[in-house]
Amino acid sequence: MTQPHPTRQNRAKDTGVTYVFAVCRGTRAVNTAYVTGLAGMPGGAAIRLLSSGPLTAVVQTVPAADFTDEVWQARLSDRQAIESYARAHHEVVSAAAAHGPAVPLPLATLYHDDDRARRALDDEAHRFHSVLKRIAHHAEWGVKVYGPEAPTTSEERDPVPAGSAGREANAIGAGLAYLNRRRGERERREQALSVAESVDAELRALAAASRRLRTHGVVPGDDGRVHMLNATYLVAEQRTAELASLVEALGERTGTRIELTGPWVPYSFVGEG
Structure with missing residues (x-):
């Protein structure tokens, strides 16, 4: 049907x-x-x-x-x-x-x-x-986990020394700064992904079923925060308070912004079996 x-x-x-x-x-x-x-x-x-x-x-x-x-x-x-x-x-x-x-x-x-x-x-x-x-006796709940704010890209630069030696030193310094910045971005993203995975694992342990949905990348107008987890969970009605408490505790423990929405009609869990 x-x-x-x-x-x-x-x-x-x-x-x-x-x-x-x-x-x-x-x-x-x-x-x-x-x-x-x-x-x-x-x-x-x-x-x-x-x-x-x-x-x-x-x-x-x-x-x-x-x-x-x-x-x-x-x-x-x-x-x-x-x-x-x-x-x-x-x-x-x-x-x-x-x-x-x-x-x-x-x-x-x-x-x-x-x-x-x-x-x-x-x-x-x-x-x-x-x-x-x-x-x-179950409802669907949505959970979104966001990564940390993107660091500012503006950096204080020393005046460019005169002469070719100065220009060469400045180029080397700029290159190292770029590599360090990219390395820091990668490390922050990996850490945020690890946090998102741990949040998902704890919520899956509480839920009767779960589904991972597509993330939306950088959140518009949200200080450059990145959407790291978009998931939905089928949770028993008697565990609703437990779910809310767990989400709050996970946010405090990880220092991560976590959004909980619902309850919803379980659209995401009616196509199985």
């Missing part, structure tokens, strides 16, 4: 298709009241629940014409438009996840109709049950 159905191919028909936001357990924990009133996708009908056996999907009927390949590709190039759709998707997923484990599906997961969506629930029931079991 994580792949959009071929119904998003070129179609001129002004029909409705089934948009799937998330999959939950089909228990009393899932209630229509939890999603009532949510807008969902622009132009769509009311958000509703679609059950199949022990699983329930949070769905919405949306105009097929709004999700053709041409329309969706154009939307992907419009940052404001795609962010609006992503926020609408996340709002529904978050509402479902607030009352129990929910497997969030990718943006624009579509099926031709409810019957096709139910068939997909049945076909992938084993995977959905496995993921729901893993993320139950």
Whole structure:
């Protein structure tokens, strides 16, 4: 179900298709009241629940014409438009996840109709049950570790001695200063990477699962600090306070800036097993 159905191919028909936001357990924990009133996708009908056996999907009927390949590709190039759709998707997923484990599906997961969506629930029931079991009573937390501020490059220079001997001595001195500066930068980076790895190791020991994400290099407007670790962790709800305390202690112990964000719906941990 994580792949959009071929119904998003070129179609001129002004029909409705089934948009799937998330999959939950089909228990009393899932209630229509939890999603009532949510807008969902622009132009769509009311958000509703679609059950199949022990699983329930949070769905919405949306105009097929709004999700053709041409329309969706154009939307992907419009940052404001795609962010609006992503926020609408996340709002529904978050509402479902607030009352129990929910497997969030990718943006624009579509099926031709409810019957096709139910068939997909049945076909992938084993995977959905496995993921729901893993993320139950867990949340996703993001952690970013930053390296030290970049040292200033301005250096006090002695006046250049007159004559060729003076110029030669100055060139040698400048060369040594450059090599020492580069060596110092390399050592600081290696030290920062070592700290980031140690932070990640301690957090992984506390988490049920973890993922490393792409770092962003130098942080704009942040005194030249470098992003050394970007990771996300699946942490049991009862260990939330322990996580916050550990992050604070690691920051104090290492003298490193560490950012903790969350809790989030565990998007990063629903594609496994």
